[in-house]
Amino acid sequence: MVSIKGQPNLLHLTLKIWRQDGPDDKGHFVDIDAPGIPTSASFLEMLDIINERLIGEGKDPVAFDHDCREGICGMCSLVINGVAHGPEKATTTCQLHMRSFKDGDTIHIEPFRAKAFPVIKDLAVDRSAFDSIIRGGGYISVRTGAAPEANNTPIPKPVADAAFDAAACIGCGACVAACKNASAMLFVAAKAGQLNSLPQGQAERTARSLGMVQAMDKAGFGNCTNQYECEAACPKEIDRSWITRLNRSYTAAFARKSLL
Amino acid sequence: MATEPDQMAAHSASQEIPMTMNSAIPEGPMAEKWTRHKMASKLINPKNKRKYKVIVVGSGLAGGSAAASLSELGYQVECFCYQDSPRRAHSIAAQGGINAAKNYQNDGDSVHRLFYDTVKGGDFRSREANVHRLAEVSVDIIDQCVAQGVPFAREYGGLLANRSFGGAQVSRTFYARGQTGQQLLLGAYSALCKEIEHGNVTMHPRTEMLDLVVVDGQAKGIICRNLKTGAITRHAADAVCLATGGYGNVFFLSTNAMGCNVMAAFRAHRRGALFSNPCYTQIHPTCIPRSGDYQSKLTLMSESLRNDGRVWVPKNKEDSQKAPGDIPEEDRDYYLERKYPSFGNLAPRDISSRAAKEVCDEGRGVGPEVGGVRQGVYLDFAEAINQFGQATIEERYGNLFEMYQRITGESPYELPMRIYPAVHYTMGGLWVDYNLMSNLPGLHVLGEANFSDHGANRLGASALMQGLADGYFVAPATLPNYLATQKPGSVTTDHAAFEEAEKAVTERLEKLLSIQGDRSVDSFHREVGLLCWDNCGMERTKEGLEDALAKIPKIREEFWSNVRVPKSGVSSFNPELEKAGRVADFIDFAELMCIDALHREESCGGHFRAEHQYTEEDQKDGLGEVGEAKRNDENFAYVAGWEHTGDPSHPRLHKENLEFEEVKLAVRSYK
Numbered sequence: 001m002v003s004i005k006g007q008p009n010l011l012h013l014t015l016k017i018w019r020q021d022g023p024d025d026k027g028h029f030v031d032i033d034a035p036g037i038p039t040s041a042s043f044l045e046m047l048d049i050i051n052e053r054l055i056g057e058g059k060d061p062v063a064f065d066h067d068c069r070e071g072i073c074g075m076c077s078l079v080i081n082g083v084a085h086g087p088e089k090a091t092t093t094c095q096l097h098m099r100s101f102k103d104g105d106t107i108h109i110e111p112f113r114a115k116a117f118p119v120i121k122d123l124a125v126d127r128s129a130f131d132s133i134i135r136g137g138g139y140i141s142v143r144t145g146a147a148p149e150a151n152n153t154p155i156p157k158p159v160a161d162a163a164f165d166a167a168a169c170i171g172c173g174a175c176v177a178a179c180k181n182a183s184a185m186l187f188v189a190a191k192a193g194q195l196n197s198l199p200q201g202q203a204e205r206t207a208r209s210l211g212m213v214q215a216m217d218k219a220g221f222g223n224c225t226n227q228y229e230c231e232a233a234c235p236k237e238i239d240r241s242w243i244t245r246l247n248r249s250y251t252a253a254f255a256r257k258s259l260l
Numbered sequence: 261m262a263t264e265p266d267q268m269a270a271h272s273a274s275q276e277i278p279m280t281m282n283s284a285i286p287e288g289p290m291a292e293k294w295t296r297h298k299m300a301s302k303l304i305n306p307k308n309k310r311k312y313k314v315i316v317v318g319s320g321l322a323g324g325s326a327a328a329s330l331s332e333l334g335y336q337v338e339c340f341c342y343q344d345s346p347r348r349a350h351s352i353a354a355q356g357g358i359n360a361a362k363n364y365q366n367d368g369d370s371v372h373r374l375f376y377d378t379v380k381g382g383d384f385r386s387r388e389a390n391v392h393r394l395a396e397v398s399v400d401i402i403d404q405c406v407a408q409g410v411p412f413a414r415e416y417g418g419l420l421a422n423r424s425f426g427g428a429q430v431s432r433t434f435y436a437r438g439q440t441g442q443q444l445l446l447g448a449y450s451a452l453c454k455e456i457e458h459g460n461v462t463m464h465p466r467t468e469m470l471d472l473v474v475v476d477g478q479a480k481g482i483i484c485r486n487l488k489t490g491a492i493t494r495h496a497a498d499a500v501c502l503a504t505g506g507y508g509n510v511f512f513l514s515t516n517a518m519g520c521n522v523m524a525a526f527r528a529h530r531r532g533a534l535f536s537n538p539c540y541t542q543i544h545p546t547c548i549p550r551s552g553d554y555q556s557k558l559t560l561m562s563e564s565l566r567n568d569g570r571v572w573v574p575k576n577k578e579d580s581q582k583a584p585g586d587i588p589e590e591d592r593d594y595y596l597e598r599k600y601p602s603f604g605n606l607a608p609r610d611i612s613s614r615a616a617k618e619v620c621d622e623g624r625g626v627g628p629e630v631g632g633v634r635q636g637v638y639l640d641f642a643e644a645i646n647q648f649g650q651a652t653i654e655e656r657y658g659n660l661f662e663m664y665q666r667i668t669g670e671s672p673y674e675l676p677m678r679i680y681p682a683v684h685y686t687m688g689g690l691w692v693d694y695n696l697m698s699n700l701p702g703l704h705v706l707g708e709a710n711f712s713d714h715g716a717n718r719l720g721a722s723a724l725m726q727g728l729a730d731g732y733f734v735a736p737a738t739l740p741n742y743l744a745t746q747k748p749g750s751v752t753t754d755h756a757a758f759e760e761a762e763k764a765v766t767e768r769l770e771k772l773l774s775i776q777g778d779r780s781v782d783s784f785h786r787e788v789g790l791l792c793w794d795n796c797g798m799e800r801t802k803e804g805l806e807d808a809l810a811k812i813p814k815i816r817e818e819f820w821s822n823v824r825v826p827k828s829g830v831s832s833f834n835p836e837l838e839k840a841g842r843v844a845d846f847i848d849f850a851e852l853m854c855i856d857a858l859h860r861e862e863s864c865g866g867h868f869r870a871e872h873q874y875t876e877e878d879q880k881d882g883l884g885e886v887g888e889a890k891r892n893d894e895n896f897a898y899v900a901g902w903e904h905t906g907d908p909s910h911p912r913l914h915k916e917n918l919e920f921e922e923v924k925l926a927v928r929s930y931k
């Protein structure tokens with residue numbers, strides 16, 4: 001906390017940061033001594049400070065992904081002390097602040113690890129596999145200009161609210177990083193669940209459920225074995241019940257398809 | 261002098277480009293212009309459409325919706341963004357909502373009223389015909405988004421809900437909790453994904469446009485860098501659309517995402533596109549203040565908080581360091597209530613922003629000292645909590661309080677919030693005509709990147725509307741007017757212009773890497789940003805702007821001789837190199853912005869020149885309220901269009917005069 005005098009409290013930390021030159025490099029942890037870190041800085045601002053120092057020493061800064069720094073774009077990642085997005089509940093790495101740590105702490109910082117998320121450099125990983133899942137059916141096919149008047153189809157508030165709960169997913173990939181099997185089931189279930197629960201989404205429900213799950217398998221994500229580590233890691237608190245719903249839709253869709 | 265290597269080269273390419281600002285507004289009554297224009301627009305037969313290729317740079321609301329819609333029509337589209345996925349564009353961060361003249365509330369809204377509010381809100385510095393079209397298509401946007409599955413807020417009867425927003429007396433804002441931008445963008449992104457899979461879009465994520473390629477005076481392609489591999493690539497097309505967002509990050513600190521930049525627009529400007537009204541920037545009064553020099557960005561707190569919070573600072577400088585609870589009631593200055601008794605804490609955005617700056621500059625700001633000043637004022641909920649109870653306040657603002665606590669570590673239930681104004685949106689941008697085409701034929705500009713619809717000030721919930729209007733409805737209808745005049749595929753990437761542009765890009769990158777000076781890229785960004793904030797921010801003066809203009813060339817010179825970009829190479833993932841290119845352009849752009857602000861001898865909307873405000877006398881004469889922006893319609897009712905001359909310190913001014921047929925020019929008053 002900022003002390004009343006307005007002077008930030010400073011931490012002296014030891015960082016163990018994963019450095020990896022490129023996708024083919026083996027990678028290793030590097031120890032960085034990090035004195036003078038203000039508790040009011042965000043975790044990524046702490047890395048900015050470290051990078052500024054590394055640049056000053058003529059060294060290569062640590063590469064990591066980020067953009068909005070408001071917890072909404074899903075671009076930041078990082079496994080912090082073994083936990084995707086770090087220790088605070090429902091908080092992305094960019095919204096995590098250094099006051100969550102103590103003076104003298106050692107902090108392990110690693111990339112999100114999964115076969116489907118190859119490391120680009122250091123802490124930055126390639127999550128384009130998520131786009132391929134959406135391309136598998138995470139949409140409603142409505143041509144621009146062909147939409148009916150919006151209020152022609154009233155949607156009960158509880159249905160709309162539930163769809164929103166699923167739609168809150170920011171596509172960061174923490175669910176994958178947290179899962180032993182590196183499954184993307186929570187991500188798939190959230191997007192499919194949003195569209196499958198709305199009247200507009202019914203026409204493509206079957207194709208969507210099948211298509212997205214198949215795209216997930218194809219992209220190299222693992223199987224879901226109902227451990228629900230994903231739910232615990234999700235910064236937007238997407239509920240595990242969406243997975244149950246997707247399983248139901250998928251089974252029904254699969255059965256329907258084999259009848260055809 | 262140390263400057264950028266391709267300075268002159270870029271200019272020579274712009275020689276044949278028309279430097280005229282012909283708005284191409286269609287004939288006819290205001291309410292019929294768009295319909296008539298669509299009827300008169302050229303059509304391309306379906307078989308031919310697929311022979312045309314269009315480049316769309318940007319995948320935010322404007323770019324994502326344009327790419328998807330153009331592909332649906334049958335064109336080949338190549339779409340680019342710098343993030344790892346098109347879903348992450350900065351549009352995702354918009355909170356409040358999107359306007360549309362649906363009149364679902366039966367409260368008297370109409371296309372005309374939305375048009376009127378937007379022209380007036382823009383302080384009479386926008387083009388009426390564009391704004392009217394925006395209001396017309398607003399209703400189609402909502403239909404489109406709902407059909408895509410965007411989960412807008414609904415009433416118990418299942419119909420869409422609305423809320424009201426600043427600058428309007430009707431409820432016309434559609435919203436999805438506090439995440440409207442996210443939901444709209446995910447809608448556009450899903451349409452884009454559908455078209456990547458089944459249509460004609462090729463998506464290039466993590467790819468940054470570094471230059472525009474101009475062939476015989478027309479935009480025919482771009483040069484990019486693959487940010488993952490560092491590879492430089494050429495892309496040719498029959499037309500180019502830029503939807504690359506706003507330039508708020510010229511101030512270093514803003515509410516924009518870290519990567520938001522002016523590079524694409526500025527590169528186009530250097531190739532001949534006119535840059536309009538760069539000095540029109542919007543400041544939001546309620547953001548979380550800086551907590552230290554390491555601060556990387558600022559976070560918006562909804563303005564709705566001012567409905568229940570009371571704004572104050574200590575009366576005496578000496579109390580600035582005290583805990584708020586130790587400052588007795590009689591030593592507090594509720595300055596908004598004191599200075600503007602009729603509005604109090606709800607004084608308009610620009611007035612409350614400037615008032616906060618004033619008390620902090622006097623040394624009465626609160627919170628941590630950053631750069632020698634305490635930049636923060638209290639927004640106190642103690643009285644509201646007493647009056648309505650904590651539960652009610654929690655119900656109203658619970659999620660905002662939580663976000664505030666996450667960032668500052670302080671609970672607004674126990675301590676007053678600290679807030680300070682921050683840069684939030686930029687109204688200026690590349691000049692476009694009614695077809696959204698710049699003076700550089702073939703180059704179209706969409707969304708926040710163009711200057712078009714908001715004049716000198718944007719109303720809340722209107723940027724999302726404009727981005728989607730441009731992308732879903734306007735560009736797909738107007739682009740064929742240009743394409744029909746072109747033979748498809750006539751320029752290929754082996755053209756000499758691509759050669760020249762690629763060479764310039766490569767030389768610039770190599771130059772950036774070769775300097776190996778002492779200062780980080782961020783240190784330059786901070787320096788130029790702070791200078792702009794101090795001299796071209798909330799309040800501008802002739803002296804301040806001249807001071808900034810004297811300093812910027814020195815910053816540029818030092819940048820090009822003393823920046824240090826890690827050597828990991830052009831040909832690899834190198835985020836510092838990305839930043840360096842963006843900051844180099846911000847430095848040049850800062851100069852253009854200050855030149856524009858200096859030349860505009862009036863106050864209007866987001867551009868407040870201290871020399872031009874209403875005085876006590878004026879108020880007595882009924883001309884305007886004390887301290888309000890004083891426009892000069894006689895001399896400045898025009899759009900400024902700046903031409904790059906090769907020397908960034910001496911751009912050439914062109915003008916598009918604005919005519920007001922429907923809305924009478926009047927003082928923007930909200931009394």
Ligand SMILES: Cc1cc2nc3c(=O)[nH]c(=O)nc-3n(C[C@H](O)[C@H](O)[C@H](O)COP(=O)(O)OP(=O)(O)OC[C@H]3O[C@@H](n4cnc5c(N)ncnc54)[C@H](O)[C@@H]3O)c2cc1C
Pocket residue numbers: 317318319320321322323340341342343346349350351352353354355356357358440441467468469470503504505506515516517520521523524560684685706707708709720721722723724725727
């Ligand atoms: C915190 C916040 C809250 C807001 N809330 C609201 C609100 O409630 N209502 C409202 O109407 N407006 C709001 N706004 C404004 C609104 O969000 C933006 O104006 C709007 O989303 C801009 O959309 P865009 O498509 O033009 O650009 P962006 O969404 O910024 O997209 C720009 C795109 O261009 C790409 N790009 C940029 N440069 C390059 C390059 N050189 N090469 C390749 N790609 C590039 C990016 O990758 C990105 O895809 C808010 C803004 C902020 C900052």
Ligand code: FES
Pocket residue numbers: 065066067068069070071072073074075076077092093094095
């Ligand atoms: S940087 Fe956008 S969610 Fe963290």
